[in-house]
Amino acid sequence: MDFTNINPEQVLNTCGLSCPMPLLKTKKALKGMKSGQILEILGNDPGSKNDIPTWGNKGSNEFLGMTDIDDGVTRYFIKKG
Template sequence: MTENITPDETLDCRGLSCPMPMLKLKKALKSMAPGTVLEMMGTDPGTTNDIELGAKKQGGEYLGNKEAEGYISYYIRKS
């Protein structure tokens, strides 16, 4: 599913610990147009637990994630 997603913007949260990725996600989604897709790259394992609910709370739709070398990419569409 996520292999076919082309993000409109990328947010690099690698190396950041909770709650910073969620705070940066909130800020990024505020400035995005509805329907656009954000790729958020992260290394904090806690992000995987928080991302779906966090995206929904910030007006986004969690589309899934993809593991890469040393990090995970999370995909969120601005509602």
């Protein structure tokens, strides 16, 4: 998937945080967003590669995908349901 055309309403940087903090911060950020808005999460915790996609598809939210970028950082995209 081409993520260059996604314009998230909010970007959450969880780099340097370890499990479970990236997921907890993601949940909190999504709570404050409106339905249809997109959250981009930046993170470098290896556990997040499983946690965020799995959780991102729960409820009415939609996990749009993830891509690795420089220095071990991964970008995740979730659309609030």
